[in-house]
Amino acid sequence: MSGPTQRGGGSRASADRLARLLNLVPYLLARPGIELAEAAGDLGISERQLREDLELLWVCGLPGYGPGDLIDMAFDGDRVTITYDAGIDRPLRLTPDEALALVVALRMLAETPGMANRDAIDRALAKIEHAAGDLADAPVTVRMSGTGDGDQVEALRSAVQRQRALRITYYTAARDETTERVIDPVRVLVISGQAYLEAWCRQAEAMRLFRTDRIDALDELDESAMPPDQAQLHDLSTGIFRSAPDLPLVTLRVGRGGRWITEYYPCEQVQPGEGEEWLVSLRVSDLDWARRFVLGLGPDATVVSPPELAVRVRDQAAAALDAYAQPASLSADPAPVAVGH
Structure with a gap:
C-alpha cells in the first residue's frame, strides 16, 4: 500500500515543482535584486527550497546546454537577479486555445497503441481538463492521424495475420x-506514435517500411504473401532512419532557433560557428x-x-517570391531571401 502512494506523491511533488520553476523565472525577472527571504515568502516556500530551485x-x-544556453542569474549577498531567462519570460498561463490543444494532444497520446507511462498521461490530462473547465468538453473529434486511419491499420493487421498480398498506392515524401x-506484408508496428x-516490395525487390498514413489506397489480392527467403526485417533498435556512408552529406549553418534539429535527427558532426551559429552535418x-x-x-538555416x-534551395525560394510578387501598381517589393552556398 505504501509503495504506490509514495510513487504517486513523488509524481505530484515533481509536477508541482515544475510548475513552480516555470513561474519562478518571470517572477524574478519582474523583481531584479529581490531578497531571497522576500521571494520565498511571496511564493509560499521556505528559503531553503527556493535556493534548491535556483x-x-x-x-x-x-x-x-552550454554557456549562453542555460538560465543564468547573479547573486549579491541574499539578493538575486535573472540575467538570462532562456525564453521563459512570462508566467505559465494557458489561453483557451492552448488548453484545448493540450487536451486534444493528450487524448491522442493516451490512445496511441503501446504507449508507456499511461498513468502519467491520465494524471496530466485530468489536471488540464479540470483547469480548462467547460472548455475541455467542447465538441472536438480526435482521430489518430499520426498512426494512419484506424480502419486502414486494422485492415493491414488483418492482411498480415492472414498472410495476404496487397496492392497499394503509396506517396513517397522523399521523391x-x-x-x-x-x-507482401510482414508486420505492423508503431514507432514514436x-x-x-513492413513488407517485401516486389517493385523494389527489397524490404521496405511504409508509413500507414501515406498509403492512399490498398486492395487485398487473391494470393498469399510470399516474401523471399532473403527478406530480412529491419533493425529498428536505433530508430527508423539509419545513416549510411553512401547517403548525401549535408552541412548547414544554423542559428539558435534551428539548433533543435540536432535533438531530432542523427547528426555526424556539430561544431560551434561564429557567434551563436552551429555547423551541423x-x-x-x-x-x-x-x-x-x-x-x-x-x-x-543556411546551406554550406x-x-x-x-x-x-535558392531556385525554390526565388520561385516562391515570383509567385507572391505584387503588381507594380501596389509598389510592394517582396523582401529578399538570402541562401548561402
Missing part, C-alpha cells in the same frame, strides 16, 4: 511522388527532401554544402 534552474535552458506497387507496415536520404527541410527552417542543394 540551483536546479542553473542547469536548465535551451538545447545545446514527392505517388506510385502503385504490390507488396507513428504506425508503419547530417546524412539525408534524398536532396529533394533536404531542400524542403531547409526551406522549412527558414532564416534559421553540397553546392547542388544550395542551388535547389
Whole structure:
C-alpha cells in the first residue's frame, strides 16, 4: 500500500515543482535584486527550497546546454537577479486555445497503441481538463492521424495475420511522388506514435517500411504473401532512419532557433560557428527532401554544402517570391531571401 502512494506523491511533488520553476523565472525577472527571504515568502516556500530551485534552474535552458544556453542569474549577498531567462519570460498561463490543444494532444497520446507511462498521461490530462473547465468538453473529434486511419491499420493487421498480398498506392515524401506497387506484408508496428507496415516490395525487390498514413489506397489480392527467403526485417533498435556512408552529406549553418534539429535527427558532426551559429552535418536520404527541410527552417538555416542543394534551395525560394510578387501598381517589393552556398 505504501509503495504506490509514495510513487504517486513523488509524481505530484515533481509536477508541482515544475510548475513552480516555470513561474519562478518571470517572477524574478519582474523583481531584479529581490531578497531571497522576500521571494520565498511571496511564493509560499521556505528559503531553503527556493535556493534548491535556483540551483536546479542553473542547469536548465535551451538545447545545446552550454554557456549562453542555460538560465543564468547573479547573486549579491541574499539578493538575486535573472540575467538570462532562456525564453521563459512570462508566467505559465494557458489561453483557451492552448488548453484545448493540450487536451486534444493528450487524448491522442493516451490512445496511441503501446504507449508507456499511461498513468502519467491520465494524471496530466485530468489536471488540464479540470483547469480548462467547460472548455475541455467542447465538441472536438480526435482521430489518430499520426498512426494512419484506424480502419486502414486494422485492415493491414488483418492482411498480415492472414498472410495476404496487397496492392497499394503509396506517396513517397522523399521523391514527392505517388506510385502503385504490390507488396507482401510482414508486420505492423508503431514507432514514436507513428504506425508503419513492413513488407517485401516486389517493385523494389527489397524490404521496405511504409508509413500507414501515406498509403492512399490498398486492395487485398487473391494470393498469399510470399516474401523471399532473403527478406530480412529491419533493425529498428536505433530508430527508423539509419545513416549510411553512401547517403548525401549535408552541412548547414544554423542559428539558435534551428539548433533543435540536432535533438531530432542523427547528426555526424556539430561544431560551434561564429557567434551563436552551429555547423551541423547530417546524412539525408534524398536532396529533394533536404531542400524542403531547409526551406522549412527558414532564416534559421543556411546551406554550406553540397553546392547542388544550395542551388535547389535558392531556385525554390526565388520561385516562391515570383509567385507572391505584387503588381507594380501596389509598389510592394517582396523582401529578399538570402541562401548561402
